[in-house]
Amino acid sequence: MVPIISTEAISREFHVGKDVVHALKDININIEAKTLTILKGRSGSGKTTLINILGGLDKPSSGKLVFDGEEITKLTLNKIDNIRRKHMGFIFQSFALISLMSAFENVEFALKIAGYSYSEAKKRAEECLELVGLTKRMHHRPQEMSGGEQQRVAIARAIAHNPRIIFADEPTAELDSHNAVLVMKLFRDLVEKEGITIVMTTHDPNMMELGDCVITLEDGLVIEEKQNELFKGEANNGSM
Ligand SMILES: Nc1ncnc2c1ncn2[C@@H]1O[C@H](COP(=O)(O)OP(=O)(O)OP(=O)(O)O)[C@@H](O)[C@H]1O
Ligand SMILES: [Mg+2]
Incomplete structure (x- = not known):
């Protein structure tokens, strides 16, 4: 299978x-x-540094980064920006929502910036908030929502412009274990039902079994890459 992202001998000093x-x-990963x-x-092993490079931030x-067959490391910053805006979404540990805006407005605003018309943005924002199970909380502001709900708004915002890939740096670190599992289940749904690719970092050992692939970093090197055949099996069974 052709990888959506591959790296060749990437270093960062x-x-x-x-x-x-x-x-x-x-770093050589697919x-x-x-x-x-x-x-x-x-902590300090290089996770954030790597996810920022994979997402073109x-x-x-030195080294090569290829996204969807195109060598990103050869492109101008402007071109990288365009690829990022169109095809990538980002989720952060601290949610990074605009506090004066409701959940709906946070998602709608991101879509307007991405060039959606007023009516398209409204429709798509509602769709994405429904997808993350927040239709009822749509008009609440972030401070009127739980941490888990706020992170789901951030996920709705990240997927709203139909990116091919989402990068999430420690998306569950500020959540209790119940909400962390809800976010991970949502990620699995986005992968299996919406066909999105997700790359995330975490410290939490309980999350590992939910990944298709777990890459372990130590001192800036990949020391282990583990495939989880469980989901592959499910996906294959489903398509047959
Ligand atoms: N802007 C920077 N300037 C100097 N050193 C940096 C910078 N960013 C990261 N580092 C160093 O690079 C190494 C990797 O940092 P990175 O943030 O990628 O680790 P991490 O695995 O994400 O850690 P954590 O789990 O604490 O978030 C660390 O030693 C860090 O001190
Ligand atoms: Mg980090």
């Missing part, structure tokens, strides 16, 4: 005064489309 931090060293990939590893110091 940060220069801090006279010191050099080798945050990533020689991410298959329509799967949920989990990046795990201790940061450039590697």
Whole structure:
């Protein structure tokens, strides 16, 4: 299968005064489309650095990043921005919602920025909030919602423009275990029913079994890549 993202010998160094931090060293990974990939590893192992590079938010110091057959690392920043806006969505640990806007307005606003007309944005915002099970809370502001609900608004916002891939850095870190599981179940539904690819980072060992692939980082290196055949089996059975 052709991966949606692949990296070749990616490294990222940060220069801090006279010191050099080798945050990533020689990363070679493939991410298959329509799967949920989990990046795990201790604090400081390079998860955020890697997910930012995969999502085109940061450039590697060396190496190649290919997205959907196109070598991103060769493109101008403008072109990378365009690919990101069109095909990628982002979810953050702290939800990053606009507090003065309702759930509906947060999603609608993102769609208007993406160029949707007023009526298209309204329809799509309602659709996405329904998809994440928040129709009843649509007109609540973030501070009137639980953490789990706020993260589901952020997910609705991230998927609203129909991206092919979602990047989520520690999306469950601020949630209790019940809400964390709800978010992970929603991710699985997005992968299986909507065909979205999701790459996320987490510290939580309980989440590992929900990934199709778990990539473990240590000191900027991939030390293990584990495929979870459970979901592959289900997907195959479903399509036969
Ligand atoms: N902008 C930066 N400048 C200098 N060093 C950085 C910068 N960003 C990250 N680093 C360093 O790179 C290494 C990897 O950091 P990164 O944030 O990717 O780790 P992480 O696995 O996401 O950790 P955590 O689980 O705590 O979020 C760390 O040693 C960190 O100190
Ligand atoms: Mg991090």
